[in-house]
Amino acid sequence: MNILVIGSGGREHALIWKISQSPLVTAIYAAPGNGGVGELATSVSLDATDHDAVVTFCQEKDIALVVVGPEAPLVDGLVDRLDSENITAFGPSAHAAQLEGSKGFTKDLCAKYNIPTAAYGRFSDAALAKDFVTKKGAPIVIKADGLAAGKGVIIAETLDQAHAAIDDILGGQFGSAGAELVVEEFLVGEEASFFALCDGDTILPLATAQDHKQVGEGDTGPNTGGMGAYSPAAVMTDEMTRRTIEEIILPTVRGMKAEGHPFKGVFFAGLMITTKGPELIEYNVRFGDPECQVLMMRMKSDIVPALMACATGGVDKVEMDWHPTPALSVVMAANGYPGSYNKNTEIGNLDQAGQDDNTLIFHAGTKQQDGKILATGGRVLNITALGDSVGQAQDRAYAALDQIDWPEGFCRRDIGWRAVARERENEKEREQESE
Ligand code: AMP
Ligand code: GLY
Numbered sequence: 001m002n003i004l005v006i007g008s009g010g011r012e013h014a015l016i017w018k019i020s021q022s023p024l025v026t027a028i029y030a031a032p033g034n035g036g037v038g039e040l041a042t043s044v045s046l047d048a049t050d051h052d053a054v055v056t057f058c059q060e061k062d063i064a065l066v067v068v069g070p071e072a073p074l075v076d077g078l079v080d081r082l083d084s085e086n087i088t089a090f091g092p093s094a095h096a097a098q099l100e101g102s103k104g105f106t107k108d109l110c111a112k113y114n115i116p117t118a119a120y121g122r123f124s125d126a127a128l129a130k131d132f133v134t135k136k137g138a139p140i141v142i143k144a145d146g147l148a149a150g151k152g153v154i155i156a157e158t159l160d161q162a163h164a165a166i167d168d169i170l171g172g173q174f175g176s177a178g179a180e181l182v183v184e185e186f187l188v189g190e191e192a193s194f195f196a197l198c199d200g201d202t203i204l205p206l207a208t209a210q211d212h213k214q215v216g217e218g219d220t221g222p223n224t225g226g227m228g229a230y231s232p233a234a235v236m237t238d239e240m241t242r243r244t245i246e247e248i249i250l251p252t253v254r255g256m257k258a259e260g261h262p263f264k265g266v267f268f269a270g271l272m273i274t275t276k277g278p279e280l281i282e283y284n285v286r287f288g289d290p291e292c293q294v295l296m297m298r299m300k301s302d303i304v305p306a307l308m309a310c311a312t313g314g315v316d317k318v319e320m321d322w323h324p325t326p327a328l329s330v331v332m333a334a335n336g337y338p339g340s341y342n343k344n345t346e347i348g349n350l351d352q353a354g355q356d357d358n359t360l361i362f363h364a365g366t367k368q369q370d371g372k373i374l375a376t377g378g379r380v381l382n383i384t385a386l387g388d389s390v391g392q393a394q395d396r397a398y399a400a401l402d403q404i405d406w407p408e409g410f411c412r413r414d415i416g417w418r419a420v421a422r423e424r425e426n427e428k429e430r431e432q433e434s435e
Helices: 008-021 053-058 080-086 103-112 126-136 159-170 238-258 291-298 306-310 389-401 416-435
Strands: 003-007 027-032 063-070 120-123 138-143 153-156 181-185 190-199 204-209 214-216 220-222 228-231 264-274 277-284 327-335 343-348 359-363 366-369 372-375 379-388
Touching: 003 008, 003 053, 008 027, 008 291, 008 359, 008 379, 027 053, 027 138, 053 063, 053 080, 063 080, 063 306, 103 120, 103 181, 103 238, 103 277, 120 126, 126 138, 126 159, 126 181, 138 159, 153 159, 159 181, 159 327, 190 238, 190 291, 190 306, 204 291, 228 291, 228 389, 238 277, 264 306, 291 327, 291 379, 327 389, 359 389, 379 389, 389 416
Parallel strands: 003 027, 003 063
Antiparallel strands: 120 181, 138 153, 138 181, 190 204, 190 264, 204 228, 214 220, 228 327, 264 277, 327 379, 343 372, 359 379, 366 372
16 A cells, blocks of 8 residues: 655654555655655655645555644644545544644543543633632643644743743734633643554553653753653553553543544643642644654554554554563754754764664654755754663664764753663662672
8 A cells, every 4th residue: 555644753754664664555655754764755745734735646646544743734634634535544633633732622621521630721811810820829830722832831930930921822922822821730740651542432552651852951941842752651650551541541532532523543642640640731643753753663563554443443453562672762953953053964974873773763854965964954863772771772872873973963961861760770779689
């Protein structure tokens, strides 16, 4: 079969890499892909917002499955349109994509179906929002309702900060995404992500991951799309995973179905593991980037039947095997990211750096030009490795990264630090016990 993958990030490179291993696949098209997908897929310049053009392309190329990587085309209704043309697509309808597209929508669903999450209020009036915040006290969390590229969440340590955030959001800092806001109780705990595929009725649990959102080492500085990730997340014990499925994911599946908008695609649940157990921070309705890269490295089975089953049903019947060992991914970004940065700088020695069998370099913001790889985006490369431990995966990823010749790029040197510290502590305890 022929498959079209929409998107241009490291997530899409990892999906294409995984899909390309399927014996079911004849050809892969990437719209538009990036400088790394060339050997695996044919890059096409399709505008994902031009639904007519996507439909025509799928008909001409006999596309059996469209895999939508990012959230914007989902919220924009691309899958609804493909469905109406009988073109099989992986991803939710526009209505179901509101789980990511509107924080207020998700909070209301949680309230109605008794899904554990932070207490909240929804506001489009600044005075009412400020009253609510003043009654609740700080710290408190203020969120723009709509899609804000991961930047629409303010953790306010003081009431003054909370009031300023309310004015900024409702004053238009995030455009129409901030026409409404959500005020949330501040949750304390360790964060983790859980991924599960869903066909509207049943689920196929995938795996857990943790990411590093902040640009600076020790998780400091401004938030980014993600500077690195690893899987699995140690805090997601079997018991926490079971509770996440029973208390959060399955009630969401039932709720969305009962509301007349069954969810098909991947649930990417952002969780806070509190003293009470898992609570939902947010849903994303697509794979995480760079979480997808570590998931694809760990996935042993063919992904194509699982993606197909999300659209056609029976996803719970799909067999899925995993490497039990961890994977870790380090993001290389252009100097200056997440602020402004230079484009079209040359990256050298990639072939040499990617030679280790346990390591893969996924491209994000790159392009090929005259036989060279140029950096074109903020997040540019994802150096991803498998290891017997998170520490070993980390060593392998940095060993590969250090061979890359790109003076205009940087990375965090501490991706996985919590997990590695935990591994060292466990190691020490074992040594003490055996003494
Ligand atoms: P979100 O975009 O909703 O995932 O929020 C971005 C980040 O803000 C999360 O990954 C958390 O680190 C933090 N965050 C969001 N909501 C809360 C909350 N209610 N309590 C504590 N931290 C939060
Ligand atoms: N890495 C976080 C995200 O993809 O939203």
